[in-house]
Amino acid sequence: MSTPRRSPSPSALLSAGAIAFVLVITAAVLWAVTSTDPGETDPGETDTGQEGSMTAPRRVMLAGDSMTQGANGDVTWRFHLWTHLSEHVGDVDFVGPYTDPASRDMILPVPTEPEADPSAPEDDVPEATEGADWPGPDGDPDTPEYRDPEFDQEHNALWGRTLGDAAGTIREEARVHRPDVLCVMLGVNDLLWPVTMDEMEYRLRAYVTGAREGEPHVRVVLAESLPIALGATDEGFALRQYAYNELVREVAADLSTEASPVVSLDIAGAEDWDVAEDTYDGTHPDPGGEVKIAAAFADVLAAEFGMGESYPRPLPAPS
Numbered sequence: 628m629s630t631p632r633r634s635p636s637p638s639a640l641l642s643a644g645a646i647a648f649v650l651v652i653t654a655a656v657l658w659a660v661t662s663t664d665p666g667e668t669d670p671g672e673t674d675t676g677q678e679g680s681m682t683a684p685r686r687v688m689l690a691g692d693s694m695t696q697g698a699n700g701d702v703t704w705r706f707h708l709w710t711h712l713s714e715h716v717g718d719v720d721f722v723g724p725y726t727d728p729a730s731r732d733m734i735l736p737v738p739t740e741p742e743a744d745p746s747a748p749e750d751d752v753p754e755a756t757e758g759a760d761w762p763g764p765d766g767d768p769d770t771p772e773y774r775d776p777e778f779d780q781e782h783n784a785l786w787g788r789t790l791g792d793a794a795g796t797i798r799e800e801a802r803v804h805r806p807d808v809l810c811v812m813l814g815v816n817d818l819l820w821p822v823t824m825d826e827m828e829y830r831l832r833a834y835v836t837g838a839r840e841g842e843p844h845v846r847v848v849l850a851e852s853l854p855i856a857l858g859a860t861d862e863g864f865a866l867r868q869y870a871y872n873e874l875v876r877e878v879a880a881d882l883s884t885e886a887s888p889v890v891s892l893d894i895a896g897a898e899d900w901d902v903a904e905d906t907y908d909g910t911h912p913d914p915g916g917e918v919k920i921a922a923a924f925a926d927v928l929a930a931e932f933g934m935g936e937s938y939p940r941p942l943p944a945p946s
Contacts, residue, residue, distance in 0.1 A: 684846060684934045686720045687712070688783050688806035690793065693737075694853070694911055694920070695784035695812050697728040699771040702945070704912060707921035709778040712928075715935035722804040723783035730771040733786045737910040738819070741861040789816045794833040801841025808932060809838055810924055812850045814875075815910075818867045819857075827871055831878050839887050846932050847889040848924065851875050854895055854902050856909025890931050894923040898942075914945030 689695055689705055697703035705721070712719045773780070783800055790813040801809070811834070817827060831849070838845050851872040858865040872893070879891035894900060898919035902909060905916030912920055922938035929937045 684807035691812035704920035721779035798837035
């Protein structure tokens with residue numbers, strides 16, 4: 628005998644309908660949340676950029692030693708790079724903890740003979756550039772000035788700075804100033820003394836790693852060490868410099884990533900560097916040398932990172 632089926636009561640039907648309604652509303656809410664574009668943010672939220680994707684490069688940090696800082700009365704290659712980039716890159720911004728060139732009391736000479744001591748100051752400091760009114764336009768060694776101050780003067784370069792020293796500070800400098808691009812000319816002051824290439828590799832890797840810890844998406848240009856007069860008289864220095872430049876190329880290739888590309892730059896090879904013609908003391912760039920360094924960096928920024936255009940050729944005569 629079959630059991631008769633009971634018809635559902637009105638209260639049961641009402642409960643089932645309520646449950647179904649709640650399920651529909653819940654599903655609609657979940658769909659709205661999960662379908663939101665993850666790239667969209669609340670207008671009230673501030674994007675720090677620390678974990679975001681790479682943006683078009685605009686903020687440039689020029690890091691180095693005396694060749695980048697320049698001396699009182701110099702134009703500096705930074706001036707020429709700024710003048711070029713400002714014509715082709717909207718809102719280009721040089722960043723860094725310093726603004727001045729080196730004053731007279733900061734300057735230590737770089738030796739041109741093996742037995743010379745680079746830590747011993749000379750009584751007669753050479754002029755910054757041929758024809759310069761040393762120690763600067765106002766004649767006051769305590770107020771360093773550029774020959775032409777009309778450019779973004781912020782930088783991260785100090786006279787006598789070594790790669791080893793810079794590796795210890797770059798993390799905080801990058802965190803504070805947040806460069807999109809880091810252009811680096813360091814290493815020659817380390818090489819003035821006996822140092823192993825294992826140690827130089829450690830310093831180079833530590834520098835790039837520190838920069839990335841401060842700004843994860845920073846693009847890095849590592850310049851090879853430029854020839855100086857000491858290389859013609861000190862075989863040990865010449866060998867260290869040769870090995871270091873090979874190391875720069877190898878480390879740049881090894882450390883480069885999609886999120887933070889690293890490229891090496893051979894300024895001497897690209898611009899036919901001549902120590903006698905392009906420096907005023909066997910080490911530091913004269914007006915023609917300053918233009919060559921700026922041109923080399925401008926070319927790599929344009930070719931590798933799409934930042935501006937290559938430097939005009941033939942190179943203009945320095946003013």
